[in-house]
Amino acid sequence: MAAVGLAVGRLALLPGPSYYPMSQASPPVTSRSNYRAIFDGALEAYKKKTGNDLVSNPLFHSIETCNSPDAVLAILQAQILEPGQSQNSRNKLTTWLDPTVNVLNTFSATIGGFVGLAYPPVGVIFTGIGVLLSAAQGVSAGRGALIDLFERIENIFRRLETYVEVPPTPGLTDAIVKVMVEVLRILAIATKEIKQNRAKIFLKKLVGRTDIEDALQRLETVTVEEARMAGAEALKAIHGVGNQVGDKVDGVQDTLKVVEDKMKGVEGMLQGVGDILQGVDDKVKEIGNKVITGVEKTGRHIANDSDKTADGIDDKISTVDDTVLDSTWQDFVTKVMDGAQVTPNQLSIPS
Structure with missing residues (x-):
């Protein structure tokens, strides 16, 4: 969609390069081909775990036609609104959903054109959230646990939000890609377990399960490491700018020195002009004196004769x-x- 970095139109999944299992740590990300391999692998693993192909899901196609974060939010809210649900319950769900959509929207603007995928990665994450919310319908007693899960994910998102306000760097793009892959891993685990165990007791224990906690811990680790990398690159960029500014200042100082020398030359020229004018003034005075002397002599001559x-x-x-x-x-x-x-x-x- 246009405003949030998602392309309009039907998007097909790229031919599937090899992928790494969700239980393994993501490999280093260094190029567009690696980004494609990582995202495609994560989507394939999600499909195997949940039985859902997010890119072909009707919800994905609805999301990719949105033109604002509010439009995405409306679609996701529709997945959690049930008949007879109170306004208070809806507000609690919106509390975490609204900032999550905004943070993901910011990520989309950062990596959308750089990753080079045929499908929008953020649109896939939005779809995964919508599928999980839809699967949790009818188990309202456990909504608190689900909200807690998303709040933890949102808090992790916000740690990287500051870094996306500066021009993107390879380290920052790596961080966002890896974070999205880990989030997709968490969505897959939660969606699978909810579908297999709709009992209220499951949702109450959703946060605290070993697999969920392990996934959240991996997400935490990736975020901290990549945020440090992005911060280091930002400092490096600042240092580079500082050096450039220093060079420019040195250049300005050299220019000022040249100007100062030129001004001294101009002062010398002005002094020469002053000397010339003084000479002219002396000549004028001399001529005036001669004229006066001549007139006086003529007057005396007339008076005497x-x-x-x-x-x-x-x-x-x-x-x-x-x-x-x-x-x-x-x-x-x-x-x-x-x-x-x-x-x-x-x-x-x-x-």
Whole structure:
């Protein structure tokens, strides 16, 4: 289903590679082919123990068409609701079922695309839970023991929940795969015994049975070991990021050193420009002083030789008078003064 990492459509089980018995510890997980072998082996062992093929179960196909955790939760709740069951009883069952679905949904988003299976592993686990709940119908007196079993599984899930909030690593994927296989083992044991022994006394002693306790202990061990591995890988990744940050900081410091050197060069250039401007200012002052000196000398010269200067000016004025009193101009002026009607065409005005 889309929102919880389950593909939509009918999914077939991959051709069955060899599998390991449920009574043995899971082998190291290092590749997609190993993931497929482990999940397929776990499903085959579940089928032999319970007589149920989870992938071909109608419940599986209903779950894989869901588009949200709430939709999955509704299907699983339908497996435990019996006629006349009180609301209080339903609420107790939902208390453990709701967080379990959410944790498994988180796991699905982490390993869904990496494991490379033709069927969604989390959908198989949801189906196994639904089959167990359905098998327990009619034995309401032992529901407390069943809830206790699932609460223990849920608590183990939650230990890995923190790790799936970071980008997935091979160690984390291994942890989730192994945990799911162990959960499937527990579901198989509980489902088989419930089907064979429907008596209330069985459910009351479900938690405490040697096979169930052994399976829970294996799940506990796998979770602790794999959580440590995932934590170590997370620390390694953090250390790697720290080294990268350190290298970047060193690079920034080198860049700042280059910038500092460049700034010193700029300061030197600015000092040179200042010296040049100072020289220009000195030149301007020198020119100004020369102009002032020249004006002062001219003024003193005029003051000292005022008579000579006046005579020179009179000579210039006399020259102008002579030009004005030229005969041509005098004739023109005489005619105008006598009131003659003179047009511009009749006159030859001296240039």
